Amino acid sequence: MLKIKNVSKTFNLGTINEKKALKNINLTLEDGDFVTIIGGNGAGKSTLMNMVAGVYPIDCGHIYLDDDDISLDPEYKRASRIGHVFQDPMMGTAADMSIQENLAMAARRGQRRGLSWGVKKSELDDYKKELKKLGLGLETRMTSKVGLLSGGQRQAITLLMATLTKPKVLLLDEHTAALDPATSSKVLMLTNKIVDEMHLTTMMVTHNMQDAIDVGNRLIMMYDGQIIYDVKGEEKKKLTVNDLLKKFEEASGSEFVNDRMLLG
Numbered sequence: 001m002l003k004i005k006n007v008s009k010t011f012n013l014g015t016i017n018e019k020k021a022l023k024n025i026n027l028t029l030e031d032g033d034f035v036t037i038i039g040g041n042g043a044g045k046s047t048l049m050n051m052v053a054g055v056y057p058i059d060c061g062h063i064y065l066d067d068d069d070i071s072l073d074p075e076y077k078r079a080s081r082i083g084h085v086f087q088d089p090m091m092g093t094a095a096d097m098s099i100q101e102n103l104a105m106a107a108r109r110g111q112r113r114g115l116s117w118g119v120k121k122s123e124l125d126d127y128k129k130e131l132k133k134l135g136l137g138l139e140t141r142m143t144s145k146v147g148l149l150s151g152g153q154r155q156a157i158t159l160l161m162a163t164l165t166k167p168k169v170l171l172l173d174e175h176t177a178a179l180d181p182a183t184s185s186k187v188l189m190l191t192n193k194i195v196d197e198m199h200l201t202t203m204m205v206t207h208n209m210q211d212a213i214d215v216g217n218r219l220i221m222m223y224d225g226q227i228i229y230d231v232k233g234e235e236k237k238k239l240t241v242n243d244l245l246k247k248f249e250e251a252s253g254s255e256f257v258n259d260r261m262l263l264g
């Protein structure tokens, strides 16, 4: 269970650039919940993910993972239990390292590094099996440098790395946004498959309204640092993009503005 309790975050406090990015956020995800997050420009979506990952410290409130209060834990300490995939396929992988080295690095996340950095044969077999599941033929390119792969292949590897040691929470921050539409839907399909098979508790920011409706069991909409709409189950399944736009206008009194938002 992930519990976000009374969490706020203000950037540049006391300056003319002061920005209240999150205002008293309360959100509880049960194990296996898959929540999609939408909202206009600057609504606080990425900040919310970054607070959970520990990229920045929170100003007040608490974040609990199961019964542990992780509010003060630094990002590196949370990383063994929280997988984080970003929009930029270049961010999650090391370009100069091979696919198998990247996977080995991910498998050792949160562990003490010993002297033996070698990858065992049994590990390689495991990686090959996992790569095969992606259906991209990458299992035949285990020693290729990741920098030689396409954006979609790289993002698929990043996804695998983020989930290799089953995380308690998976954070996906517009992880398909930089990909072409066909590759984006392939990576989204893979995401669904991995989340489903591993029963992962997942938060996914997306600028694609239809994806937000189709994927996951819960949807939240953010505006001006707050959660203004939270829907799950059957009610979510019945939503249309028009419903979401209407909800946004009702709750915020303004038009939905996100320069990257896809309505269909």
Ligand SMILES: Nc1ncnc2c1ncn2[C@@H]1O[C@H](COP(=O)(O)OP(=O)(O)OP(=O)(O)O)[C@@H](O)[C@H]1O
Pocket (backbone or CB within 6 Å): 011, 012, 019, 020, 021, 039, 040, 041, 042, 043, 044, 045, 046, 047, 048, 258
């Ligand atoms: N590191 C930072 N320093 C200063 N201000 C920041 C920082 N990160 C975010 N902000 C500000 O906080 C607000 C929320 O930003 P955030 O990136 O969370 O929005 P978002 O909902 O992800 O928006 P978008 O869809 O445009 O990416 C914005 O006004 C943004 O400029």
